[in-house]
Amino acid sequence: xxxxxxxxxxxxxxxxxxxxxxxxxxxxxxxxxxxxxxxxxxxxxxxxxxxxxxxxxxxxxxxxxxxxxxxxxxxxxxxxxxxxxxxxxxxxxxxxxxxxxxxxxxxxxxxxxxxxxxxxxxxxxxxxxxxxxxxxxxxxxxxxxxxxxxxxxxxxxxxxxxxxxxxxxxxxxxxxxxxxxxxxxxxxxxxxxxxxxxxxxxxxxxxxxxxxxxxxxxxxxxxxxxxxxxxxxxxxxxxxxxxxxxxxxxxxxxxxxxxxxxxxxxxxxxxxxxxxxxxxxxxxxxxxxxxxxxxxxxxxxxxxxxxxxxxxxxxxxxxxxxxxxxxxxxxxxxxxxxxxxxxxxxxxxxxxxxxxxxxxxxxxxxxxxxxxxxxxxxxxxxxxxxxxxxxxxxxxxxxxxxxxxxxxxxxxxxxxxxxxxxxxxxxxxxxxxxxxxxxxxxxxxxxxxxxxxxxxxxxxxxxxxxxxxxxxxxxxxxxxxxxxxxxxxxxxxxxxxxxxxxxxxxxxxxxxxxxxxxxxxxxxxxxx
Amino acid sequence: xxxxxxxxxxxxxxxxxxxxxxxxxxxxxxxxxxxxxxxxxxxxxxxxxxxxxxxxxxxxxxxxxxxxxxxxxxxxxxxxxxxxxxxxxxxxxxxxxxxxxxxxxxxxxxxxxxxxxxxxxxxxxxxxxx
Numbered sequence: 091x092x093x094x095x096x097x098x099x100x101x102x103x104x105x106x107x108x109x110x111x112x113x114x115x116x117x118x119x120x121x122x123x124x125x126x127x128x129x130x131x132x133x134x135x136x137x138x139x140x141x142x143x144x145x146x147x148x149x150x151x152x153x154x155x156x157x158x159x160x161x162x163x164x165x166x167x168x169x170x171x172x173x174x175x176x177x178x179x180x181x182x183x184x185x186x187x188x189x190x191x192x193x194x195x196x197x198x199x200x201x202x203x204x205x206x207x208x209x210x211x212x213x214x215x216x217x218x219x220x221x222x223x224x225x226x227x228x229x230x231x232x233x234x235x236x237x238x239x240x241x242x243x244x245x246x247x248x249x250x251x252x253x254x255x256x257x258x259x260x261x262x263x264x265x266x267x268x269x270x271x272x273x274x275x276x277x278x279x280x281x282x283x284x285x286x287x288x289x290x291x292x293x294x295x296x297x298x299x300x301x302x303x304x305x306x307x308x309x310x311x312x313x314x315x316x317x318x319x320x321x322x323x324x325x326x327x328x329x330x331x332x333x334x335x336x337x338x339x340x341x342x343x344x345x346x347x348x349x350x351x352x353x354x355x356x357x358x359x360x361x362x363x364x365x366x367x368x369x370x371x372x373x374x375x376x377x378x379x380x381x382x383x384x385x386x387x388x389x390x391x392x393x394x395x396x397x398x399x400x401x402x403x404x405x406x407x408x409x410x411x412x413x414x415x416x417x418x419x420x421x422x423x424x425x426x427x428x429x430x431x432x433x434x435x436x437x438x439x440x441x442x443x444x445x446x447x448x449x450x451x452x453x454x455x456x457x458x459x460x461x462x463x464x465x466x467x468x469x470x471x472x473x474x475x476x477x478x479x480x481x482x483x484x485x486x487x488x489x490x491x492x493x494x495x496x497x498x499x500x501x502x503x504x505x506x507x508x509x510x511x512x513x514x515x516x517x518x519x520x521x522x523x524x525x526x527x528x529x530x531x532x533x534x535x536x537x538x539x540x541x542x543x544x545x546x547x548x549x550x551x552x553x554x555x556x557x558x559x560x561x562x563x564x565x566x567x568x569x570x571x572x573x574x575x576x577x578x579x580x581x582x583x584x585x586x587x588x589x590x591x592x593x594x595x596x597x598x599x600x601x602x603x604x605x606x607x608x609x610x611x612x613x614x615x616x617x618x
Numbered sequence: 619x620x621x622x623x624x625x626x627x628x629x630x631x632x633x634x635x636x637x638x639x640x641x642x643x644x645x646x647x648x649x650x651x652x653x654x655x656x657x658x659x660x661x662x663x664x665x666x667x668x669x670x671x672x673x674x675x676x677x678x679x680x681x682x683x684x685x686x687x688x689x690x691x692x693x694x695x696x697x698x699x700x701x702x703x704x705x706x707x708x709x710x711x712x713x714x715x716x717x718x719x720x721x722x723x724x725x726x727x728x729x730x731x732x733x734x735x736x737x738x739x740x741x742x743x744x745x746x747x748x
Contacts (some may be wrong), residue, residue, distance in 0.1 A: 150719050176681050178632035182659075193688025194632055267634030267658055394637075398732040431732050432714060433684070436656070466622060510637050511644045520736050527733040543684065616657025617638040618627075618647075 092521050093354075099513075100310035102475055108467035108517040117470060117596060120365065124460045126380075128368035129604050130473065132363050132383050132419040133463040138457035144422035145447045146223060146388065150175030150200035151434045152547050153554075154210035157200040161215060161276060163437065167444055172253075175199035176233075183229040183270045183602025186551040188416070195548035198434070199225075203599070204553040208236040208446075209243065217241045222253035223298070223388070223422075228255035228270040231279055232598050235589040244581040247503040254295035254344055254388070257283050260321040260493060264502045266303035267614065271600050273494055275609035279584060281328045286585035288339040295344040297325060298388060304395045304502070305348035308510025311359045312476055314348060317485030317493075317502045319366055319382035323484070326375055336375050340382035347420070348391040356411070358472040360387070361416025366477055389415040396431045400526035401538050404428035409446050416450055419465060423447060433540040500617065506616060512604040555597055562595035570594040571604065578608035623747045624652040624674040628665045630687050630693065634658055642678065645736035651743070662692040666700055667714065675747045676727075678739070679709035690721050706746050708714035710734065 117274035134140065139176045147169050149160045161172055179191035187202050195201050200206055213221075218238065226233045234255045237353045238248050259276035262269050269276060272465070280297060287296035293541050301309075301318035309317065322343065327341055347363070349356050365386035377524040393413040396404045405428050412425045425443040427435030428451050435443070447509040451457055490496045497503070516522040523529045570591040577587040591601055627643045629636055636658060647653045654672045656665060657660055669677050677697070694707050710730035713721075718729045725745065730739055 178685075182721065184630045184632070190632060190659070192631075192683035194683055196682035209630075267636060306637070308641075431712065434711070506645075507637075507640045513642050514641045514645070514736065526735070528735075537715075545687075614657055616655050618643040618653075618655050 094386070095521050098311070098472070099350060099352040100479070101353060102310040102312070102472070102479070104353070105127060108321070108471055110467060112467050112471045114474060117465075119582070120474070121464060124148070127372065129364040129384060131220045133364070133386060133421070135460070137460040138416070139460075142451045143416065143420055143459055144171040144221070145169050145444060146171035146173045146422045146424055147389070147440060147444055147546055148173040148175050148225065148424050150177075150565055151541065152196040152543060153551060154200060154202065154207040156196075157212055158435070159501075161547065164440070164444065165220070167441060170446060171409060173424060174211070174225060174411065175200045176224075176263070178589045181226060181228065181268045181359070182596060183598060183605070185555055185597050185599030186548060187555065188599055189319065193548070195551050197543050201547070201551045202233065203234070203551065203595050204595050204600070205236050205239055206554070206558050206595065207528055208240050212240050216246075217244055218246045218250045223256075224254070225256050227256050227262050228268055228276065228481060228600050229598055230255045231283055231584060231588050232592060232601050234283060235585065235592045237301045239593050248294075249292055250292040252289055254298050255283065256298045256300060257348070258297055258300045258321060260324055260468045260497060261300045261303050261318070262602070263320075263497045263614075264304055264317060265307035265309070265506060269419075269612045271605050271609035273412060273497055274610045275605070276612075277324070277328055277494065279605075280325065281332060281584045282585055284325065284329055285332065285334060285445055286583055287342060288334070294342065296342050297327065297341070298344050298533055300346040300348045302346050302348040302390055304506065305350065305392065308513065309506045310509050311350065311478045313483070313502075313505055313509060315359050315378060315476060315482040316361055317365075318345065319363065319480065320484055320487045320496070320500050322367065323370065327492065328332065330375070336371070336377045337379045337382050340371060340375070341379065341384075342378050343383050345387040346404070347387055347389045347415070348392050349389050349415040351395050351411065353410060353414050354469055354472055355476070356414040357418045358389040358469055358476050360415070360420065361368065361461075361473045362375050362476040363387070364419070365473075366480060372462050378569060386421050388422045388424070389420040391415070391424055391426045391432055396428070397524060397527050399531060401428050401432065401577065402541040403526050404431075405442060405446070408443060409450070412446055413450055413454075413456065419461060429538055429540055432538070434543070436539055436541045438539075468550050500615065505616070509605075567596055571596055571600065574601065574604050579602060622650060622652040623676070623744065624654070624672060624675045625743060626654050626656065626669050626672055626677045628656040628660055628668070628679050629658045630662060630665060630679055630681055630689045631658055631685045632659060633659070633681055633682055633685070635682040636680070637653055638682070639734060642680070642710075642736055642739055644648035646740060646743075650739045651740070662689060662696050666702070667705050668698040669697065669705060670700060670702055675709060676706040678743070679707065681709065681711040681713070684712065686721070688712060690726050691724060694725055700717060706743065708743065708746075710739070730736055
C-alpha cells in the first residue's frame with residue numbers, strides 16, 4: 091500500500107496533534123457569539139434547541155401525478171419541506187415533444203411543461219402551509235411564475251409563499267451545465283427574479299447560490315467555498331448595479347453546500363463560509379441590517395461520494411455527512427438515498443435517508459449544544475485556513491474582473507476539472523481509499539432494488555402538452571407571448587410578463603424559445 | 619496498429635454531467651491516445667458526424683441521465699447506416715447491469731459504471747483497437 095495522505099480532501103496538510111499554539115490570536119473576535127457577527131458559530135443564539143433544521147428531501151420523477159404522490163408520502167413520514175427535482179428537458183427549457191427531449195422525459199425528475207402540470211404537482215398541498223424548494227435554473231423564472239399562479243388559484247397571494255428557487259446560473263456555467271442563453275442574459279434574468287421577489291415575496295428565497303454542483307463536478311471543499319462565494323458576490327454586484335439597495339434583497343439570498351466525507355473539513359467549510367459572507371456583506375457591500383450578513387444555507391450529502399459497489403455502505407456515508415452538516419449549522423438538509431448511483435431512489439431508500447436525519451435530530455443529542463466543536467484547536471485552525479485559501483481565490487477572481495469574466499474565460503471550470511482528475515488519480519494509485527471500490531471489495535455483488543421509469547411516461551407527457559396547446563385560449567396566449575417578446579427587447583423586469591404567459595398556458599419550451607430568439611443560445615467551448 | 623489510437627469522447631442528449639467524460643478523456647490523453655471531446659448536448663447525428671470526420675477508432679459515449687436505452691441504439695444504428703459500423707461504440711455512466719447486457723446484445727461494446735478505474739477503460743479500448 092502507498093503511504094497514507096495526511097491531508098484533507100482539499101489537500102490541506104493535517105498535523106497529528108493540535109495545541110493552543112495552532113490557533114492564531116484573536117479567536118474570540120473571529121468567532122463572535124452564535125447569532126452575532128461574523129456568525130462563525132451559527133446564525134441563531136440557540137440553534138437547534140429552538141428548532142431543528144428543515145428536513146427537505148429532494149423528490150421528482152415521472153409525471154406530475156407520480157411526484158405529487160411521493161410528496162404526500164414524504165410529508166406523511168414527517169418531512170418538513172418540499173423539494174422538487176425536474177427532468178432534463180424541463181431543466182433545459184424544452185417541451186417533451188422537442189427532438190432534444192427524446193428518451194429523457196421524466197427520467198431524472200418530474201416533467202413540467204405547462205401550468206396544468208404544476209397544478210397537478212401541488213394538488214392537495216396548501217402552499218401557504220409548506221415551504222417548497224425548486225431545483226431549477228435556466229427556466230427558473232417560468233417555474234417561479236407557475237408556482238405563483240398555482241398559489242393564486244388556491245387563493246394564496248405571493249407574499250405568503252415560502253420556499254426557494256435555485257436560479258443560480260453562474261454555477262450552471264461553472265459546473266452543472268444546464269443552460270439556455272449565454273451568461274450575461276442568464277444573470278440578468280436571475281437579477282429580475284431577485285428584484286421581483288424582494289418586492290412581492292418577502293418570505294421567498296429568490297436564489298440558492300450553490301456550491302453543491304461545483305463540488306460534485308470535482309471541486310475541492312476550498313474551491314466549492316471560493317467559487318460559490320464568488321458567485322454570490324457576482325449577483326450582489328449586479329443587483330447593486332441595477333440600483334437596488336443591498337438591504338432590500340440580501341436577506342433573501344440563500345446558499346447550498348455539498349457535504350462530503352472529510353468530516354472536519356466539511357464542518358470548517360460551513361463555519362468559514364458564514365464568516366467570509368458576513369464580512370463581505372458588512373464591509374464590502376455596506377449592508378446595515380444584520381440579517382443581510384447571514385449566510386443561510388441548505389445542504390445535501392455528496393452524491394458523488396456514493397458507490398455503486400456495496401450500495402448499502404452508502405447509508406453509513408450519508409449518516410456521517412449529514413452529521414457534519416448539522417455540526418456545521420445548516421438550516422435545512424437533504425440526505426441522499428443509498429441507491430442514487432444506480433437510479434432515482436425507491437420509496438424505501440428515500441425513507442431510510444429521511445430516518446437518518448430523524449435519528450441525528452432526536453437520538454444523538456447533538457442538537458442540544460450550539461457549535462459543539464467551537465474552540466477545538468484543530469477545527470479553528472482548519473476554519474481559518476479554509477477562509478484564507480478561499481479569500482486567495484476571491485482575490486484572483488476580482489483581479490480577472492469578477493466572476494462573470496472568470497467564467498467566460500473558463501477559469502473555475504478548468505480548476506474543477508483538474509481537481510477531479512487529481513482525485514481520480516489518487517484513487518487509482520491507492521493513495522485515497524474508497525471502501526468497496528479500491529479496497530475491501532467483495533467478490534459477491536450486492537444488488538438492491540432500483541426505481542424503473544416507464545417509457546410510456548414520455549408519450550403521455552407529449553399527449554398532455556399537445557392537448558393543452560390545442561385547448562388554451564389562443565388569443566390570450568398570443569397576446570402574452572407578444573408582450574413577453576417585446577419585454578425581452580427592453581430592460582424591463584421579465585417576471586410579470588412570464589407570469590402572464592404561464593397563466594395563458596404558454597409552455598415552458600415556448601417561453602424558453604422566446605429567450606433563445608432574444609438572447610441567443612449558449613455553446614460551451616469543449617475543453618478538458 | 620500504426621499510429622495513435624483515436625477516440626471520440628461524446629456527451630449525448632441533455633445530460634450535463636461531464637466530470638466522468640473529462641476525467642476519462644484526460645486519462646486517455648495521458649495514456650497516449652488522440653482524444654477528441656465533443657462537448658455537451660450532442661445529438662446522435664452530431665456524434666456520428668464527428669466520428670466520421672475525425673476518423674476515430676472508437677466512440678466513447680457518456681450518459682448519466684437515464685436516456686442510455688434510447689441514445690446508445692440510435693448512435694449505433696446511425697454508425698451502421700453511415701458505414702462506420704466497424705468502429706467500436708463503448709461508453710459508461712449510470713447504467714443498470716441488465717441494460718448493459720441488452721445493449722451488448724444489440725452490438726454495443728463493453729460499458730463501464732461508476733467506480734471503474736480509467737486504466738480498465740484504456741486497456742479495453744487498446745485491446746479492441748488492435
